Structures are given as C-alpha cells and as structure tokens.
Amino acid sequence: MDGVSKYFDAGETVANYRLDLEVADGEFLVILGPSGCGKTTALRLIAGLETPSEGDIYFDDECVNRRSPSDRNVAMVFQNYALYPHMSVRENIAYPLKIRGIPPDERDRRIEEVTELLHIEGQVDKHPGELSGGQRQRVALARAIVREPSVFLLDEPLSNLDAKLRQEMRSELKRLQDELDITTIYVTHNQEEAMSMADNVVVMYRGTIQQIAPPEELYARPRTAWVARFIGSPPMNLFRGTRRNGAVDLGDAGTVTLDGVVGSDLEADTAAGDVSLGVRPEDLFISTDPPTDGNAIEGTVDTVEPLGEYALVNVSVNDQLVTVKVSDAGVERDDRVYLTFGDDDAYLYDENGELLTRTASAKTT
Amino acid sequence: MSLRDHIDGLEGGHDSTGDPAFDREKAIALAVFLVPGMTLFGIFSVGPIVYSAVGSFFSWDAFTMQSFVGLDNWFRTFRDPLIVHWENIRQYRFPMGALTQNLLWVVLHVPISTLLGLGMALLFADLRGRRILRSMVFLGFTVPTIVIGLVLLFVYDPQAGVFNELLRVVGQGQLVRNWTQSPQVAIYALVAGGIWVQTGFNMLLYSSALSAIDPSLIESAKVDGAGPYRRFRDIIWPLVKPVTAVVVIMGIIWVMRVFDIVYAAGGTAGGPNHSYSVLGIEVYRAAFEPPIDYGKAMVVALVQLLIVAPLAAYIARMN
Incomplete structure (x- = not known):
C-alpha cells in the first residue's frame, strides 16, 4: 500500500462521542485513557464488532460501516487472548487461514514463518491451557499476524502479563510492528506502554478525544489540564489560583508573575479568572531560602519519599499537595521551602481545563 | 483440657x-x-x-x-410378548413389547429433545426477553410428570383438545382422532409430551454452557472471518460437547425410567392392548396387579438398571 490514508470517524455511542481520528498506513497508533473512557469501544467500532450509531468509518476511501469484521480484513488481539481452548496452538493459528480457504501447504508455510518470528516453534502442538501467559500472548499475536491483515487491532494485550514479561513483549511488539509495517491500533490504559511504542497517541477521556499527538509532544505540550495530569509519573502539579493583573495569585503561597509564562500578546494583562498553573514535578526546584528573583511558591514539606534513583518531596501549598522530583531531598518534614521553576516549564490552564498558551522564550523577571 | x-x-x-x-x-x-x-x-x-x-x-x-x-x-420374561413382541416388531406394528417401545422412546425422545434444547438455548442466547422465554420453556420440567400426562390427555382429546382443534384449523380435519388411544400413533403423541418436558431441562443445561463461553472467543472467530455456521461448528459446538454428553445420558436415564406420563395416559395396561407400555409399567403391573409375577417384575427392573447404571456411572465419573 502506498501512502493511502485511512479515515476513521466513529459516531456517537454511549461510550464514544464524535471521534475524529485519522490513521496513516503503517502507523502505530495508541489509544490511551483510563478505564471506561471508551477506548475499547472505539477499537471495537474499527473492528466491526460494533456498528456506529452515527458517523462513518472509512478504510482507505471506502465506508465500511456495514461491513462485517471479516470483510474489513482486520485482525484483533483480545485482552484475554481469546484463544480457542479446544484447538492446539497450530489449529488456533491456522483457523483464520482455514476460514479463508487457504490451501494446507500454504497454511503450514505461513504458520512456520509466524511461529518462528514469535519464537513459539516448540509449542505448536500444545493446547492453550498448557501455555504460560507470555506464550499465549504470542500465540494470539501469531494468529493475528498470520493473516497479513490490513489493520492490526490490539486491546490491552499486555495487561494480563507480569511486569517483566510486559517489558519484554513491549519491545517485541514494537519490533514486530517495525518489521511488518502493518497499521496498528493499540488500546491501553498504561501510559508507559503508550509513550514507549506509539508513533501517535490518542488520549481519551469520557468518550471524547482529548489530544492526538506524538508521545514527546503529549508530554511537552499537554493540551488540557486533564491530559497534563494523566501523562507523566508522578503527574503534573496544578496550582489553583486566580489570575489578576498579569499574575497568578496563589493566596498565601505567593504570586506568580506571568510575564514569561503567558504570551501577553494573546491575552490582556488584565484578563482575570480562576486558572491552574501546571508544573511537572521534575521541573520544580526546591530551596529553603527565598530566591532573589523569579517566581517562587511557598510551602511546607509534608513527606519525603526516597526512591533511590530520585526522591519525591510532597510539599503542602495552600492545603494542596504538590510533588517535587529531586535527585537529593536535603529537606525534612515541616521545613519551610520555596519552589521555583523555569517559565518555559509552566503551563496555564483556564477554568475549563484548556491550555491557554505557553511562552516561546525563557524570560525571567 | x-x-x-x-x-x-x-x-x-x-x-x-x-x-x-x-x-x-x-x-x-x-x-x-x-x-x-x-x-x-x-x-x-x-x-x-x-x-x-x-x-x-x-x-x-x-x-x-x-x-x-x-x-x-x-x-x-424375554419370551413374553409384553416385553419383546418379535412378530409385531418385524411388521412394525404396535404393540411391540415394553422393552422395544421403551427403546423407541430413547431413539426418538433423546435426539429430538437434545437438538431442541440446544436450538432454544442458542435462540435465547441473545434475545430480548430471553429470561421470560427461558422460564416458560423450563416450566415444563418443573411440572410433575403425572400432571404432564394428564395435560397430554386434554391436549389430545378428540373434542376439546387443542391439538385436534389445531388440525381442524389448518384444514387437516381428517386426521382428528383420540391420539392417546390410537394404538399405532399414541406412542408418538406421548413421546412429544416427553420431549416437551425434557427440552426445558436440556435448554437450561445448554444455556449455562453457552453463557460459560467467553464472548471474546465468538468475537475473535468473527474477526477471523467465521460466519454463523462456522462459528457454531468450530467454536460453540466443541465447547458445549461435554454438556451434550450429560444431556444425552440424562435423557436416556429419564426415558428408561419413564412411567408417569404413560400411566396417566394409558393406565397400568400402558394403553389399549399395551400399545405404548414401557418397562416401568410392566414392573408395576407384574408386581402389584394380579396375577402377581414378582420374579418377572424383578427381572424387568434389573433390565432397566443394567441399561441405566453404566450411563449413570459414566456421568458420575465425568470431570
């Protein structure tokens, strides 16, 4: 296939509200969101297991709304793998080929190929019940790959594996996708998986798409306060405050001037209202002395969590707990501290949670 | 302590x-x-x-x-035409003897009620109001079989019976008869009643087997390209097969011991000229109705046991 784009526009269901989504050929797209956000429904719509109540789904330029899953030539890996328990691994992998009437010789050749690719050559005569979780996962992948589908759909495929296996399968999946160059849509609630594998990440929340962006952009430029809190571990801190005279008033904790944070050319300095100031824990610096210049937020150390590689310091600012990621804590409980940050690393969200704007230049007052 | x-x-x-x-x-x-x-x-x-x-x-x-x-x-006992009537068997004419008729019950009742049970379970698997329908079908199994027998008498009654009325409505009035008292067809009429009872039970077993199948298996088969028939043949049927063994064996056991329905319709004679008598009826008559033949009653009861016991043992040993 040469550069054809697929256009998905899933309509309104209970779970999904007006999704607009376009996936390029060979792209690895990850749909990321908390449980119940409608990401699986979105995937099932694409698979054809659900029909959209509104809107149309296109594969290339063809509307596939009325097409059955088998006509769409999609392959799907289910969360629980959905291996047929009464068939051997070989029969499981052969099943989609058998249905499509592919002759036995060809079937055997393809099965051999795919089992080699996934390192399950030795397991083909076993039944799924005799396999470990990781092996089952591979068989499910093999069954999907063997058909050479045009779209590869994965529904939380790694969530039933233990942490170590998950890591392994993650890189394996990434490698496979690179090698096979099949358009892949992957659903997960695990942001690490999403960030590490995706070409593009779709963040979903309550049935709507919050942001579609490559992983780096998602981290660097979360478009809504919700995405900001969802991406990153620990999540971004959001200081609630009131915007007034070109500054954010954080009450007792001090005032943050917005000169560097907000491009004042877009918003009048006099713009007012409730806002949230977002700063990632790793972008916050902690000091016990008030800094001579720049913005500082005052707070009290609540707890310190040393984690070896780094430490998390939870600072209480106006009854709000804020997390700071530092390499060396050097503070204790109840210490009076000042949090500083580069203006570049701060984000301002309005009361609706929309990102206002972010400065391009690092300017310190 | x-x-x-x-x-x-x-x-x-x-x-x-x-x-x-x-x-x-x-x-x-x-x-x-x-x-x-x-x-x-x-x-x-x-x-x-x-x-x-x-x-x-x-x-x-x-x-x-x-x-x-x-x-x-x-x-x-085995020479007794009431148990096996060789001559009539050759001419396929009732009465053929209680053992033969009982085996005929097995041959008709078990496959039909199994297929109907499976069919209804599949039909009710994803249907609106399936619970109500399922309960209605299962109701047949909860009714005491003697009552089923009496109900059958009403159903097949030549004047007031629903079945004959139905025949008249569809213009088959010439077929109207007193079904339970017509020697050559009565057994089929009773088997139909037995099937009604057993189908509810079979449907329930199949329904629970079907609901135990992970829906993602079916969806996976859909995505793999299997149509409804292939999905049934390749996925559903193999997975409900163990239940089929139970359904069939329970059916055979139930039929081998059938008594009430036949008794209600035909009394201790098992219908006119014993035309639909079964082993249970023969045991009862030999043991409790003069001339009492206790030896024969024991033999017939043991024959029933010999047929049923291995099947019961098989079920008991199933995982």
Missing part, C-alpha cells in the same frame, strides 16, 4: 501406635460420619438391588420366595 493439650495428646497416642501412616482417630471419625449415609444407602439402594438380583433367580408365590429356578424368570 485446652485444645493444645488435646492435640498434643492425640499426637502422643498416634506416635505410640508406631505406624505414622495410620491415624486411628481420623479413621474412627471418618467411620462415624459415614455411618448415617451408608446406612440409608444400604437400606434403600444396595439392599433392594441385591434383593431383586437374588430374587430374580427364584420362583415366587405372590410376595413369598419359593425355590431356586435358575434363569427361568429371565427366559420367561
């Missing part, structure tokens, strides 16, 4: 026997708990079976055991 002391005491006593593999206290406890159950089982199950097994080799004067006659009762 505290519990700890008690346990220490037990361990001490146990050591002194010198055989660590045998725990006497435990064995006694086991025996004590087994006694009530084993007693009942012995009196009401093993006892009668052994009694009739032995009794089938003796001649009887009413209920009094007389002298040992060897296989005489057995030969006599």
